[in-house]
Amino acid sequence: MKxxxxxxxVPDTWAEKQLQAADSTLDRESADGVMNELDEYAVEEALKxxxxxxxxxxxxxMGPERAAETVRKALSMGADAGVHLVDGALHGSxxxxxxxxxxxxxxxxxxxxxxxxxxxxxxxxxxxxxxxAERLGVAQLTFAQKVDVAGDTVTIQRVTETGxxxxxxxxxxxxxxxxxxxxxxxxxxxxxxxxxxxPVETLSVTDAGLDAARLGLSAAxxxxxxxxxxxxxxxxxxxxxxxxxxxxxAGFLSEQKFI
Amino acid sequence: MGEVLVLVEQTDGSVxxxxxxxxxxxxxxxxxxxxxxxxxxxxxAAAALGEFGATTVYVAADESxxxxxxxxxxxxxxxxxxxxxPVAVLVASTADGKEAAGRLAVKTNSGVITDAxxxxxxxxxxxxxxxxxxxxxxxxxxxxxxxxVRGNSVAPEAAPATPARVxxxxxxxxxxxxxxxxxxxxxxxxxxxDLTEAAIVVSGGRGVGSAEGFAVIEALADSLGAAVGxxxxxTDAGWYPHQFxxxxxxxxxxxxxxxxxxxxxxxxxxxxxxxxxxxxxxxKDAEAPIFELADYGVVGDLxxxxxxxxxxxxxRAH
Numbered sequence: 001m002k003x004x005x006x007x008x009x010v011p012d013t014w015a016e017k018q019l020q021a022a023d024s025t026l027d028r029e030s031a032d033g034v035m036n037e038l039d040e041y042a043v044e045e046a047l048k049x050x051x052x053x054x055x056x057x058x059x060x061x062m063g064p065e066r067a068a069e070t071v072r073k074a075l076s077m078g079a080d081a082g083v084h085l086v087d088g089a090l091h092g093s094x095x096x097x098x099x100x101x102x103x104x105x106x107x108x109x110x111x112x113x114x115x116x117x118x119x120x121x122x123x124x125x126x127x128x129x130x131x132x133a134e135r136l137g138v139a140q141l142t143f144a145q146k147v148d149v150a151g152d153t154v155t156i157q158r159v160t161e162t163g164x165x166x167x168x169x170x171x172x173x174x175x176x177x178x179x180x181x182x183x184x185x186x187x188x189x190x191x192x193x194x195x196x197x198x199p200v201e202t203l204s205v206t207d208a209g210l211d212a213a214r215l216g217l218s219a220a221x222x223x224x225x226x227x228x229x230x231x232x233x234x235x236x237x238x239x240x241x242x243x244x245x246x247x248x249x250a251g252f253l254s255e256q257k258f259i
Numbered sequence: 260m261g262e263v264l265v266l267v268e269q270t271d272g273s274v275x276x277x278x279x280x281x282x283x284x285x286x287x288x289x290x291x292x293x294x295x296x297x298x299x300x301x302x303x304a305a306a307a308l309g310e311f312g313a314t315t316v317y318v319a320a321d322e323s324x325x326x327x328x329x330x331x332x333x334x335x336x337x338x339x340x341x342x343x344x345p346v347a348v349l350v351a352s353t354a355d356g357k358e359a360a361g362r363l364a365v366k367t368n369s370g371v372i373t374d375a376x377x378x379x380x381x382x383x384x385x386x387x388x389x390x391x392x393x394x395x396x397x398x399x400x401x402x403x404x405x406x407x408v409r410g411n412s413v414a415p416e417a418a419p420a421t422p423a424r425v426x427x428x429x430x431x432x433x434x435x436x437x438x439x440x441x442x443x444x445x446x447x448x449x450x451x452x453d454l455t456e457a458a459i460v461v462s463g464g465r466g467v468g469s470a471e472g473f474a475v476i477e478a479l480a481d482s483l484g485a486a487v488g489x490x491x492x493x494t495d496a497g498w499y500p501h502q503f504x505x506x507x508x509x510x511x512x513x514x515x516x517x518x519x520x521x522x523x524x525x526x527x528x529x530x531x532x533x534x535x536x537x538x539x540x541x542x543k544d545a546e547a548p549i550f551e552l553a554d555y556g557v558v559g560d561l562x563x564x565x566x567x568x569x570x571x572x573x574x575r576a577h
Contacts (some may be wrong), residue, residue, distance in 0.1 A: 099453065131365050134330070165443050220370075238558065245567065
């Protein structure tokens with residue numbers, strides 16, 4: 001089977017993130033770029049599926065030059081090849097534009113599964129997998145905590161508010177995964193060396209046959225009017241427990257009318 | 260005034276609180292119409308929606324709509340957007356709600372804003388991003404504004420109306436029926452409120468130390484009628500089920516009161532709870548960054564402080 005895994009480079013999860021004053025887009029330079037954590041789980045799951053059923057894993061990303069590091073990371077984990085869509089015209093693309101570009105790059109390549117992490121830690125919209133499924137007209141199997149493939153059927157456990165739903169579809173399908181699904185492997189030294197020789201196809205907007213008028217900040221369907229740092233919270237009261245910490249807390253909750 | 264579509268969130272036919280919040284918000288923007296997808300609509304549901312001002316309820320009651328995840332909901336909404344030309348579509352910021360909004364945005368070629376905490380009459384959405392560190396105002400500039408709104412962001416205000424029921428027939432596309440739900444598994448759940456809807460959330464983290472330790476957290480939660488949450492450290496360690504994780508890779512909550520026990524307050528966790536109205540902290544490490552968020556904090560061992568607090572609450576209730 002042929003699996004695409006869409007990955008995104010994001011600012012380090014542990015870094016403080018900020019918007020740029022000039023165009024209200026995410027400042028991607030001020031923090032280290034890492035592979036979006038949930039995407040590592042998608043890469044791991046794709047590798048496991050291919051180990052069990054045969055086939056290949058192609059990692060696909062859209063992002064600036066340095067997002068190539070994220071492609072390389074997935075290759076060093078064991079993915080077979082990469083596709084990197086990189087173009088200044090993509091800067092500021094919103095979810096609609098991103099899903100359009102990804103769907104165009106993915107279609108016609110014969111993927112059985114297109115996998116994603118269920119959300120990115122920067123934008124946190126969690127809509128791109130569903131949008132890509134909509135655009136490709138294929139089954140949407142999202143928020144998977146378990147993925148099984150048998151013949152041309154893929155079955156997942158979709159996490160819900162109260163437990164999980166079992167959902168199945170014929171391939172091709174779009175699958176997004178939650179972090180409960182597996183434990184991503186660390187790239188081995190051998191994997192890192194091997195990754196240097198693996199093919200990465202670099203595409204511009206023109207190479208990919210995309211309509212530039214539908215991409216980037218100027219084409220976005222939404223706009224940021226303004227933004228500001230949240231006003232700092234007034235310092236609260238902190239006491240040290242001297243045997244009456246619980247009682248003091250109860251006093252505070254009572255004053256605030258919670259009890 | 261133009262019509263505002265509000266997608267109803269329901270469990271087994273009962274309307275969830277977030278829907279009354281969305282209807283309250285919708286009244287600022289225009290005339291609220293509720294959209295019900297799936298079977299189970301009855302007089303009680305009509306009354307619950309009418310109480311918060313729904314003047315129309317569009318009911319797409321076909322059983323088959325619930326057999327396929329998300330996509331049918333987007334098709335019902337897309338059909339209504341085409342027929343009614345609403346001024347906006349409001350959807351709860353749940354996992355399913357956001358995905359339906361995303362698919363609807365593609366279908367109608369409209370902008371979508373997710374996780375709004377407020378929407379003004381001029382359709383400017385307020386979002387609290389990067390773990391609550393930045394407040395952003397945004398507008399949809401193309402198509403019908405589609406906005407998903409977080410639970411607990413708006414206080415529901417009653418404005419009684421008697422909604423007219425309008426049945427909607429939708430012919431699902433082949434694409435929407437490609438994924439099929441073959442089973443539903445409901446995890447054992449006590450009588451606690453839903454994490455994202457609860458007015459009070461009591462959470463435990465690394466400091467709880469074990470699955471057994473969560474009994475102390477649950478006892479406090481039950482004394483307050485609260486939901487239980489857990490930090491990533493606690494769910495990764497297997498001490499508490501994954502679906503209760505609060506944080507960057509889990510749920511985002513914004514309750515009236517958040518009680519953080521044995522949680523250090525790494526950005527991973529803060530991102531999921533920083534917008535809570537009142538924050539109370541119990542942690543034995545006085546240097547833990549979570550204290551920066553605390554309205555009231557106790558430096559001490561949670562295994563002595565929390566049971567004492569629970570006891571005090573129980574005594575006061577008598």
